[in-house]
Amino acid sequence: MRLLPIALVLAAFAWVIATPAAAQEPATAKPPAPSRHLILSDEPRPEPRPIRSRHFSFLSDVSDREAKLILDKLETMVGLLERYFGRRQRGVIEGFIVHDLAVWPEGVLTEPLGIKKIKEPAGICFTTALGPERRAVLYACDDPGIIQHECTHGFCHLTFGGVGPLWLAEGLAELGRWWREKEKGVNVPPVLLAHLHDADRPTLAAITAPHQPPSNDCRDYAWRCALCQMLLDNPNYADRFRALAGALMEGQPGVSFESVYGPVGREVAFEFEQFLAHVGNGSRADLTAWPWKAKQRKLAPGGVGRAKVKGAAGWQASGVEVEAGAVYVITAEGTCRLATDAEPTGPEGDAAGRGRLSGALYADFTLGPEIPLGSHTSWIAPADGLLMLRAADAWTELADNDGTLSITIRHGEAP
Known part of the structure; x- marks a missing residue:
């Protein structure tokens, strides 16, 4: 397989998309092979041979097992991209995946920039268009992450005509x-x-x-x-x-x-x-x-506002626009669970404060510091703004939370 001469590529409105080596370090750790691949050889090939799947056709000297793993990852990736965009990849991404340049016959790899990228080790996807015809050709080392990155460029070019x-x-x-x-x-x-x-x-x-x-x-x-x-x-x-x-x-x-x-x-x-x-x-x-569309209102002295705060969410609107210097009595009840198998916690949270009702003041695209509130707090608003609420938990661990806290906010001292 030979690429078009580089001058013709440029004349045909080519785009060259490369991932610099600095942006690709460290190399992606290769996960353990799924059991269905264990019967395949893990020995790199002594010379390149074709490896193919529905959307990809490469020459490569990687082992049979590694070839299967790479193609499976790429087909999963294409499936995710196709479902997200609602568009099928047009054509096949071609190219070269290199484990050891020494076993490649002279003249098979024809693009100097592609060879340079393989040596870094890195990758590049050469994409060309001539009328309705589109082509994407990969030059890459055998790192699966680099290959996926470059083949995403190839998918976008073949499917949409550009990146x-x-x-x-x-x-x-x-x-x-x-x-x-x-x-x-x-x-x-x-x-x-x-x-x-x-x-x-x-x-x-x-x-x-x-x-x-x-x-x-x-x-x-x-x-x-x-x-x-x-x-x-x-x-x-x-x-x-x-x-x-x-x-x-x-x-x-x-x-x-x-x-x-x-x-x-x-x-x-x-x-x-x-x-x-x-x-x-x-x-x-x-x-x-962010709840941009949530309705907010000021409370008259003695007025009451109510809100619900979900455990599995970040900052949520209280529905109350507070005024600087005013006193607000905030009470809460209910429970949240901070993990699938965790015990429920109330508005005070657990011993480490996880799950505790917290607040923050938002005004003019600025969010103030987090304020611990708990089950009962008398709070003086330091400035005008919107009172935001949440059940405190690590921001990376919200997905397995559930439960709801019921909040009452009263303007003025507690009776």
């Missing part, structure tokens, strides 16, 4: 690498989480700025992946994200991040900042979506 701007292309490719079937939570390696916890975070505008040059900084990959994860899972933005991603990859004129999310730009920026502040493996953007 979109850099923030979307690399964000989706990282998601394709780390998505797991039937799992909504964040699931990335510690090195990516460390970058997301970096205090020196770029702004939303910087991440989504058009015409960005490719970056070798793996922190950029982490920001883009996190943004796509938040937009994909958060019900405030999910429907628009799917449509936006498709339009950008198809190159529809006049469509941009700003044109779609500009009217709610401050909301997106606030939620993204909140997402990054607490992100970890298990974080669920769907459970921590």
Whole structure:
């Protein structure tokens, strides 16, 4: 199999999408082989041979077992992408997966940049289009995560005709690498989480700025992946994200991040900042979506407001807009369970404070510090704002919670 000469590739409106080695380190740990693969040889091949599945056709010298594992991972990934976008991959992703360059005959690998990427070790997906014909060709080392990342680029090109701007292309490719079937939570390696916890975070505008040059900084990959994860899972933005991603990859004129999310730009920026502040493996953007549409009202002296707080959610609206200097008596009852097999806890939480009713003051896209409230508190509002409530628990452990607390908020001293 030979690629088109590079000059013809460029003339045919080629896009070259590569994952820099710095953004791909450390190499993905290879999980134990499923039992159905144990009968296959684990010895690398002495020369490349074809390995194929429904959506992929490669030459590779990896072992039979590794070939089966890689193809199974890729087919699962394509299934997830097809179901999410509601579009079938058009055609087959071709290419080369290399374990040991020394066993490859001269002339089989023809692209110098592809060979360079394999040596790093890294990967690249060469994508070309000539009229309605599209092609995606992979050059990669034998790291499954790198292969999945690059093949996500290939899927997007074959299916939509392009990969979109850099923030979307690399964000989706990282998601394709780390998505797991039937799992909504964040699931990335510690090195990516460390970058997301970096205090020196770029702004939303910087991440989504058009015409960005490719970056070798793996922190950029982490920001883009996190943004796509938040937009994909958060019900405030999910429907628009799917449509936006498709339009950008198809190159529809006049469509941009700003044109779609500009009217709610401050909301997106606030939620993204909140997402990054607490992100970890298990974080669920769907459970921590901000309640922008919740009704809020001021209480007259002696007035009462009531709210329900779910254990399996982040900050929730109390329905009360507090006034600076006013006293509010907050009482709570009910129970939450903080794990599937855990004992229920009341508004005071357990001995470590997990499950305790907590509050925070929100005003003008700023969230104040968390305030312990418990079952009965007399609280003086330090400023005007909206009182937000939650049952305190680790932000990465909300998914297995259940139960509800019933809250009463009275304006003024307790009678």
